[in-house]
Amino acid sequence: MAVAAEPSSDMTDEQRAIIEMVHQFVDEQILPNAEHYDHEDSFPTPIVDQMKELGLFGVTIPEEFGGMGLDLSTYAMIVEELSRGWISISGVINTHFIGSYLLMKFGNEEQKQKYLPRMSTGEIRAAFSLSEPELGSDVQAIKTSAKKVDDGAYEINGQKMWVTNGLRSDLVFVLVRTDPAAEKAYKGMTCFIAEKEAGVGENSGPYAGLTVPPQLRKMGYKGVESTELVFDGYRCPAENILGGEEAGLNKGFPQMMDALEVGRVNVAARGVGIAQRALELALRYSQERRTFGKPICEHQAIQFKLADMATQVDAARLLTQRAARLKDAGARSELEAGMAKLFASEAGRFCVEESFRIHGGYGYSKEYEIERLYRDAPLLLIGEGTSEIQRMVIGRKLLQRHKI
Numbered sequence: 001m002a003v004a005a006e007p008s009s010d011m012t013d014e015q016r017a018i019i020e021m022v023h024q025f026v027d028e029q030i031l032p033n034a035e036h037y038d039h040e041d042s043f044p045t046p047i048v049d050q051m052k053e054l055g056l057f058g059v060t061i062p063e064e065f066g067g068m069g070l071d072l073s074t075y076a077m078i079v080e081e082l083s084r085g086w087i088s089i090s091g092v093i094n095t096h097f098i099g100s101y102l103l104m105k106f107g108n109e110e111q112k113q114k115y116l117p118r119m120s121t122g123e124i125r126a127a128f129s130l131s132e133p134e135l136g137s138d139v140q141a142i143k144t145s146a147k148k149v150d151d152g153a154y155e156i157n158g159q160k161m162w163v164t165n166g167l168r169s170d171l172v173f174v175l176v177r178t179d180p181a182a183e184k185a186y187k188g189m190t191c192f193i194a195e196k197e198a199g200v201g202e203n204s205g206p207y208a209g210l211t212v213p214p215q216l217r218k219m220g221y222k223g224v225e226s227t228e229l230v231f232d233g234y235r236c237p238a239e240n241i242l243g244g245e246e247a248g249l250n251k252g253f254p255q256m257m258d259a260l261e262v263g264r265v266n267v268a269a270r271g272v273g274i275a276q277r278a279l280e281l282a283l284r285y286s287q288e289r290r291t292f293g294k295p296i297c298e299h300q301a302i303q304f305k306l307a308d309m310a311t312q313v314d315a316a317r318l319l320t321q322r323a324a325r326l327k328d329a330g331a332r333s334e335l336e337a338g339m340a341k342l343f344a345s346e347a348g349r350f351c352v353e354e355s356f357r358i359h360g361g362y363g364y365s366k367e368y369e370i371e372r373l374y375r376d377a378p379l380l381l382i383g384e385g386t387s388e389i390q391r392m393v394i395g396r397k398l399l400q401r402h403k404i
Contacts (some may be wrong), residue, residue, distance in 0.1 A: 008323075015074050022081040024380035025054065030085030034223075038086070038372050041222040043168065048092055051122065056082075056093060058120030061100050065116035070143040072262060074325040076269040081315070083273025084280075087376050088223040089171035090270050092125075095164050098124025098259050099173050099294065102191065106255050108244045111193065118176060122338070125198070128228060136162075139387045140185040144231060146192060152238055154178070156192065156209075156231040166227030167212050170198045173242065173251050173377065174229070182250070191242040191252035195235070209234030220375030259383060261333055264341035267384045268320040271344030274377055275313045280356040281370050282306060284319045296358070305358060309351045316344035333399035342390035344353075345380035352377040 011019070029047055037044045051057065059066025059075050075097065082090040100119050101113055118124045135141040135374040145156025156176055161234045163172065172194045182188025196207050203210040207231065210230050215225040241248040242255060286297035296302050321334040363370045381387055 008319050009233070011077075014070075015077060017079060018070075018074065021054070021078050022056075023080050025050070026081055026085035029136065030089055032083070034086035034088075035369065035372065035403070039400055040367075041217075041395035043225070044089065044092075044223055044289075047089060050162050051093070052162060055120075057098075057122035057125070059093075061104070061120040064093070065099075067116070067325070069323075071328045073263060073321060073328055076265055076320055076324045079266055079269035080273040080276065083270040084274075084277045085271050086223070086372075087274055087379070088221055090266075090273070091164050091221065091224040094263070094266050094270075095127045096122075096125050097372060098263050099171060101262050102128070102173050102242060102255060102259050103193075106191075106243045106251075108247065110239070111244075119171075121191065122194060125165060126171045127163050127165040127169035127399065128168075128256075128259070129163045129172040130175050131162045133159055133228075135162050139175070139256070142175060142177050142185075142187075142189060144174070146176045146178050146190060146236065147182065147233075148238070150401075154192065154238060154241075156194070156234045156236055158231050159230040162216070163223060163227050163229050166229055167201070167215060168198050169196070169227045171195055172229065174231075175256050178252075179250050188250055189252040190249055191255050192236045193240045193242060194231075194236055195240070207234070220372070221379045221380070223286070224271065229316065242309055243341035253255070261337045262327060263384045263396065264337040264390075265320060265323050265327065266334075267370075267380055268304040268316065268323065268337070268340035268344035271341075271346075271348035271380045272316045272320055274348045274373055275309070275316060276381070278312055278348075278351040278355035278370065278373055279309045280299050280350075280370075281311060281373075282358045284363075285359055286354075305354045312347040312350055316340070316347040319343050320387065321400045334393060335401070338385075338390045338393040338397070341384060342387055342394065346387060349377045352396075 067342030129225040146154040146156045178190040179188030201212045211230040213228045238245040319340040323340040328332040
């Protein structure tokens with residue numbers, strides 16, 4: 001029994017048709033197979049191939065480059081649906097989406113023509129990389145560096161961490177330090193488009209110097225790889241600086257921070273999706289399970305849990321859509337994106353835990369889907385900035401907007 005969210009009256013006919021298509025895809029292809037791939041921690045190649053056929057890798061890429069040309073609001077609805085099935089699936093396209101966003105907004109025409117048509121079909125996929133072994137939220141502490149060498153290329157050295165799609169991607173949008181003498185650290189960082197061999201651990205030939213160690217073992221978020229990236233003398237041509245060398249050198253930090261706004265909307269949508277699925281499972285189980293001679297859904301304690309879950313799902317969805325629409329309108333949305341990410345990720349955790357409690361002992365069993373959700377939900381509290389970082393962003397932006 002799927003308990004789908006009520007279609008928003010604000011949806012266009014196009015959005016409604018796309019979401020219905022993705023909803024059906026999730027019910028027929030993702031939900032029946034997610035447990036297998038999660039248990040094996042194996043990449044869901046058949047599902048990803050179907051996503052390519054559906055055009056999901058080019059949702060926001062303009063039609064002139066072979067994509068659908070849809071807005072962030074529609075993309076967030078799609079991510080919610082995919083995450084309702086399995087958040088690892090949404091992770092497969094998340095970093096790809098951020099890479100395409102960076103290209104569309106900051107890339108020069110040559111870079112767009114070179115990459116976007118193949119990215120729109122999923123022929124090549126993208127990852128992006130900020131974190132390092134000794135830093136996460138403190139982006140200005142990045143140590144990985146790039147130095148220009150005699151042939152005009154840049155040599156990158158350093159280590160990156162927690163790179164989703166780090167192995168199977170063809171491109172990595174990586175932020176490195178290019179001016180160690182910059183008065184302020186963020187003014188000396190550059191985003192490079194690092195090309196690599198998809199699926200290869202030890203790169204060679206033109207990509208020599210880039211190694212992808214074995215993927216990190218995780219509590220949840222299985223199936224999609226999270227890796228380290230080790231740069232050791234990796235050569236990246238100057239034309240692969242995002243926007244070109246003249247326009248993009250030492251401009252990487254604001255570029256990446258802009259991308260994190262849409263990344264936070266993405267994570268918020270994933271929180272809504274997993275919360276929605278937790279609610280669906282709780283509604284179904286509470287009507288099937290009987291105690292003291294009646295279904296447990298007739299007990300007030302359970303009804304209170306269901307009420308709180310449904311309220312949080314709706315509130316999280318509305319916050320997420322507001323942040324997406326602001327970004328679509330061209331407005332800065334750090335505050336709203338931070339609020340959406342904070343509330344929706346916490347709502348995801350809350351709803352999953354409440355659903356887990358409603359399932360009782362069976363929730364602890366791998367025979368029930370809620371067990372997988374219980375392992376997946378905590379990731380959303382960390383990715384794209386922890387809840388604590390979101391509160392810092394929200395507080396700072398509030399004071400800036402309401403300065404007296």
